[in-house]
Amino acid sequence: MSSSPDKLVYMANQIGKFFHSQGHDRAVQGISEHIWKFWDPRMRKQIFAHLDAGGSGLEPDVRDALLKLRQQA
């Protein structure tokens, strides 16, 4: 966990793992809401940039949640 996108991807996936047991739809809702509520804008900007660059390493639920969140923004 040295460089920044790796760390944010790790954090986002960690959030994803908690919501995973609630099923895809509720997980996507839960993850996007969590990131919206608790992440500073510069962190969100960085993870969106990573998403644009292919979003490697992001779990499927997390990827969908970030897409949803960016649409709302």
Next chain:
Amino acid sequence: MSLIQETDFGTPKSKSETMVTLTIDGNQITVPEGTSIMRAAMEAGTQIPKLCATDMVDAFGSCRLCLVEIEGRAGTPASCTTPVMPGLVVHTQSDRLKKLRKGVMELYISDHPLDCLTCAANGDCELQDMAGAVGLRDVRYGYEGENHVFAKSHGCENDNWMPKDESNPYFTYDPSKCIVCSRCVRACEEVQGTFALTISGRGFDSRVSPGMNESFLGSECVSCGACVQACPTATLTEKSVIEIGQPEHSVVTTCAYCGVGCAFKAEMRGEEVVRMVPWKDGKANRGHSCVKGRFAWGYTTHKERILKPMIRERIEDPWQEVSWDEAMNFAAAKFKGIQQKYGRDAVGGITSSRCTNEETYLVQKLIRAGFGNNNVDTCARVCHSPTGYGLSQTYGTSAGTQDFDSVEDTDVVLVIGANPASAHPVFASRLKKRLRQGAKLIVIDPRRTEMVEAPHVKALHLPLMPGTNVAVLTALAHVIVTEGLADEAFVRERCDWSEFEDWAAFVAQDKHSPEATAIMTGVDPSDLREAARIYATGGNGAIYYGLGVTEHSQGSTTVIAIANLAMATGNIGRPGVGVNPLRGQNNVQGSCDMGSFPHELPGYRHIAGDAVREQFEAMWNVKLNNEPGLRIPNMFDAAIEGSFMGLYVQGEDILQSDPNTKHVVAALSAMECIIVHDLFLNETANYAHVFLPGSTFLEKDGTFTNAERRIQRVRKVMTPLNGYADWEVTIMLGKAMGFTMNYSHPSEIMDEIAALTPTFAGVSYAKLDELGSVQWPCNEKAPEGTPVMHIGGFVRGRGKFILTEYIATDERTGPRYPLLLTTGRILSQYNVGAQTRRTENVVWHAEDRLEIHPHDAEQRGVRDGDWVRLASRAGETTLRAEITDRVAPGVVYTTFHHPDTQANVITTDFSDWATNCPEYKVTAVQISPSNGPSDWQKAYDEQARNSRRIAPVVEAAE
């Protein structure tokens, strides 16, 4: 001002609701059944002479001074051990009683020194008072006979005489003054629950004995001070009283150590503290204390306190002492420069959980309104942030549900990841008292803690592997659901039923059973099943938990699992039950309440909510940023990345307390301006450019909020040595930055908090003065506060069950790092030790030690007391080993109180998924014998010494 005199009623208050009327000295009095005649008389204003009775402990009936006559009964019964009965007619004074009492006193005094004028208890001696009360004028027996008073008798050594025991740094035991009333022994047993003291010998040979005739320091004594407080003579006396003399006035205030929030009388002579005495009306502590609050306040006048502001351009430079104006202007120019260069969001601050609510509120106000961003966080990030998240999700409020009194109605206590005997000692004493009355105890902890080993307490201990809390709690839920022990009626009435059904189906899966999870958790499945049955069916079940729950990558999940358990068993919403986070620092609850988190305003309301934010904007007359700011770990990452360059830290030592020290050093070194506002040059100050001297809790007015949501006054008893209270310093810093805050007293700040925060709407200094304390929510609905929450329904509406899947931490053991390190606290030291290391408390704990199981030690050739190298993937340090089977094989344990150990060099930056609370409690490590400090420790020490230099002030020549 005068000395607050608390009435000693002689025996404890009866809780009975049945009332009894009797006549004492011709006056009718009505008291609860079970009250002693002594207490009934005192309530009516008649003090019956007494020596062995005091209302902190049960009646004992040994001194024979409190005799009374009861019409129709033979003899002269002791009023302390005789309960009231309807219609009794009692006389407290008669010729017979006078004669008996005088005879008793004469015997006492015949074996007691008569150095009253030079005695430390002069002015505060119950023996002297009683001699006066019974009219003793003469001692016929003289001192020639056998006695305990004189070192020599008839020219020979007196074998009955014992020298003073000065071993305890805070109090002296002078056996020559002891009257063997055994109040100290009973206080140690009944109030503190340690059982360190006993009476050895019989009759004339009876002596108070710590342990088996050991010294106080060498015995099990934990130096709580209960015995000193109970002693009616100068036998047990504070050394400060011996040195200074009796206090002349006192002020009630609140302890600045742990989250229990004990109320103390600061007993003063002028502006000098003579002693701190626990206040019986304090609702958190009920007249009890621990070694920290009672005795360890010497740091407040320690010579290492920094009293003048200091600045420097570079951290390699020595500090320059400057005026407050210069320091403020320097700091403001730096911060403004950073904001111009890197943007408005490039600065932020950390509020202190040791400072008052008012001070914390001001720091977050300065950041949100003055700096114009929401980069504010507090040390709760690294301790109970998962509590805030987990309980607000499930119940709708970010705090514990009960008051401490609630434990008196508890039947089953489930302690998870907490060691109250060390970290919350006064609550632990109240808990142990209840356990000795028969309540059951279950302890879930990797280590056999002091709670498990408490005398006269039988604990069901589930020693789990660090990091498996969620698996254990979900297995408890599995047993409760599959064995049909859930309280369905409660759930249907109070919770969302369909969410409960989802949850019940989830936990009922075989993979969550105790048998299936034992391989990960290490917990015996039959013990776990028994624990679940006891908690679900044993009556009022209460959960108390600490940082062993929160400081994990699944910290928030564990809090949710705890909340689920309490709901499923109906253990919420009445006295005796509930979910009780034991908060670490004195005001960590308050700092959270006051809006210290980057995403929420005071009262836990999200910054994005327009309606709430607009209220603050109107009051503060400024437009606020509606985006959440950086949390502490995010600040560090942003600093290394170059987008966060200035930090104002009030009363917290992030370098020592936060995990992965090397990462923190890198972050702090990257910043352009760090302002440290503290009492001492702490570890963080090694990387600071501005040092603003802080004030202690004795030097300011304000409020602290403890773990029970109890808001209590902190009262100024001396002028700040540094010149200003911390709230005044924050106002000055704001002013230098062009942000004006006008308050002439902290009460005005509280008024603003009350105006903006619905849960605080009814709080004012006038109300706190009147009621002593209130627990929030305190508003129109609950004008005197709320001792127990969620009565009749949850704050959020229906209780919410949330699934808790166990996900193992990514911090794994392997061939290179085969052991798991977990960290904790010790009784005598507090947090990073900045305060307690500067007191005599170091006699109990002068260094951090590594606890290791004999098996693991033997494999590595480590003997008790050897230096060992402790290495993790993050770093390495050295410390000395203590071989013990308190920890299981495969697990090692240490404390984090000393900067020269730097336990956090070892801890990693894994953190809770929801709140980024660091995973202090699980680190994979290896241990090997060592010769001395690691290279890191040497380099760190050199940097620290270099950084603490203060340039000499050069006087201008004529």
